[in-house]
Amino acid sequence: MSKTSKSINVEIKDSTDQNGNQISDLLIGRKRIGTITKVNDDKFQAVNTHQESYHVKTFDEGVQLLIKDFHLHH
Incomplete structure (x- = not known):
């Protein structure tokens, strides 16, 4: 039996x-999975809901990291 792929809608709200x-x-959905803040021109900081902080090189890398972390804990 194979699993079907489910698409996930991720919303990004800037402030x-x-x-x-x-x-x-x-x-x-309505659940916040983390935040991404620009530290300087080539570094971003991604923080998940458990207040664990990660330094990443690109915004997209931060988004992928937070999604992986969210699915790891669910």
Whole structure:
């Protein structure tokens, strides 16, 4: 028996914090799975819901990391 592939809709909501830094919230449905913040030109910081922080090189890498982390814990 094979499993069928399910598509997942990931929503990205951009906002700014008090210091003017851009923060992107990642949502699956109504559940927030993490945030991505731009540290400098070539580094981003991804933070999951367990407050674990990861440094990544691209925004897309941060999105993939947070999705993998979300599925690992579910």
